[in-house]
């Protein structure tokens with residue numbers, strides 16, 4: 071039987087951040103993975119998605135420049151774009167594992183399950199540790215309808231050999247908006263089917279409305295207030311059936327249907343009952359120190375039941391915090407800075423900090439600037455059809471922002487740095503930044 075100081079279960083951004091920092095702090099560490107090394111983000115999440123987004127961005131930029139020196143719309147060769155994506159993803163897992171081993175962490179392959187309060191089993195091997203970190207992430211939740219086995223997931227989409235001519239996404243969250251934009255740019259006829267009329271619920275309703283309009287302008291269809299009841303095979307394709315607001319029936323045929331109705335925590339295989347670790351359908355319960363109901367077991371990343379966005383940077387932030395805590399360098403509970411959320415759609419939608427609703431509800435405290443900046447030079451020069459920004463200030467200081475444009479991802483990160491550092495307009499005015507750029511716009515936005 072092997073004995074470690076710390077065993078980390080799951081090699082995604084949360085588990086890897088904890089394992090590397092614990093090893094650097096002098097601990098004997100094992101990292102266990104039962105699938106691809108590096109977890110969701112680099113293998114079937116953020117990174118492969120963004121490789122495909124690169125293609126979408128070229129088409130978007132090309133379309134915006136038509137009549138401005140460009141007449142031809144570049145089209146995406148899907149198999150070639152997919153080969154480009156695979157050039158990144160295919161070698162990733164092996165090279166990640168090699169990096170783990172070279173750092174002196176024991177890389178163990180297999181599924182971990184608890185067989186006691188401080189003991190796990192991986193295959194035939196029993197492993198003990200002073201502390202465990204659960205970082206097992208989430209997987210797609212499959213809508214419980216008749217024919218659910220016919221649904222594809224985001225993982226299937228991100229590795230599709232051929233792009234279907236007509237496709238549907240069920241759900242209208244991050245994944246549906248991002249993958250729909252990619253498929254649309256690559257020439258597929260896309261429909262997003264949603265059970266209510268409020269897509270991307272965590273984002274500013276008005277900016278989401280503008281995003282939906284932009285999608286419709288690109289030919290993406292929305293079927294709102296549809297309760298999907300069944301998926302069935304129809305010829306070479308699939309039929310989605312349901313009810314519109316519980317009355318009228320809905321029926322459409324597609325070449326493929328991708329379920330994007332959320333993700334669920336990977337907890338079942340862990341046999342958490344054997345270690346007295348509490349969890350529910352949202353994930354593992356962890357306190358402000360990321361400690362579970364068993365004091366020797368911690369949890370980080372997507373597998374934790376939490377209100378904050380389940381994203382790669384939050385998972386790695388938690389992993390790094392937890393390593394400091396276990397190493398005895400952290401006495402305070404975890405404190406998150408404002409968290410940037412970005413939907414890599416076409417255009418992109420992004421937000422950080424206090425939102426417009428909270429600002430309006432607390433008008434005595436916050437000042438909200440709601441601006442259409444489509445005419446600004448930054449956007450004019452690329453023929454951007456829409457650019458909107460909402461800025462929330464408390465006194466002089468920026469405390470929140472939302473943005474919609476093809477540049478919203480970079481802009482929101484600039485704004486998050488201003489929020490976090492407390493930089494105000496007069497500080498910006500003392501700087502000479504490269505112009506014209508997003509950075510040189512900041513002073514005017516403040």
Ligand SMILES: Cc1cc2nc3c(=O)[nH]c(=O)nc-3n(C[C@H](O)[C@H](O)[C@H](O)COP(=O)(O)OP(=O)(O)OC[C@H]3O[C@@H](n4cnc5c(N)ncnc54)[C@H](O)[C@@H]3O)c2cc1C
Pocket residue numbers: 079080081082083084085086102103104105106107108109110111114115116117119180181182183205206207208224225245336339340370371372373380381382383385414
């Ligand atoms: C399509 C898609 C796009 C995304 N895009 C973005 C984005 O652009 N930006 C962003 O910030 N976030 C994005 N995310 C979310 C991001 O991928 C996750 O928030 C992040 O990967 C969470 O990290 P984690 O370490 O908690 O879990 P994961 O990365 O999911 O890693 C968990 C690991 O644990 C392993 N595991 C599970 N059970 C066991 C077991 N019993 N034994 C051993 N190993 C086990 C799994 O195989 C997995 O490798 C995206 C997600 C998806 C699905």
Ligand SMILES: NC(=O)c1ccc[n+]([C@@H]2O[C@H](COP(=O)([O-])OP(=O)(O)OC[C@H]3O[C@@H](n4cnc5c(N)ncnc54)[C@H](O)[C@@H]3O)[C@@H](O)[C@H]2O)c1
Pocket residue numbers: 213240241242243244245246248263264265266269270271297298330331332333379380381411412413414
């Ligand atoms: N850019 C990013 O940072 C990024 C990208 C992709 C995924 N992610 C992460 O992955 C998670 C999962 O993404 P997701 O898009 O699957 O989840 P999500 O929670 O963002 O969206 C799920 C959507 O499905 C809808 N839905 C739920 N039940 C439904 C039903 N019965 N019929 C129709 N619609 C239904 C929800 O109302 C919601 O709009 C995200 O919450 C996020 O944490 C992040």
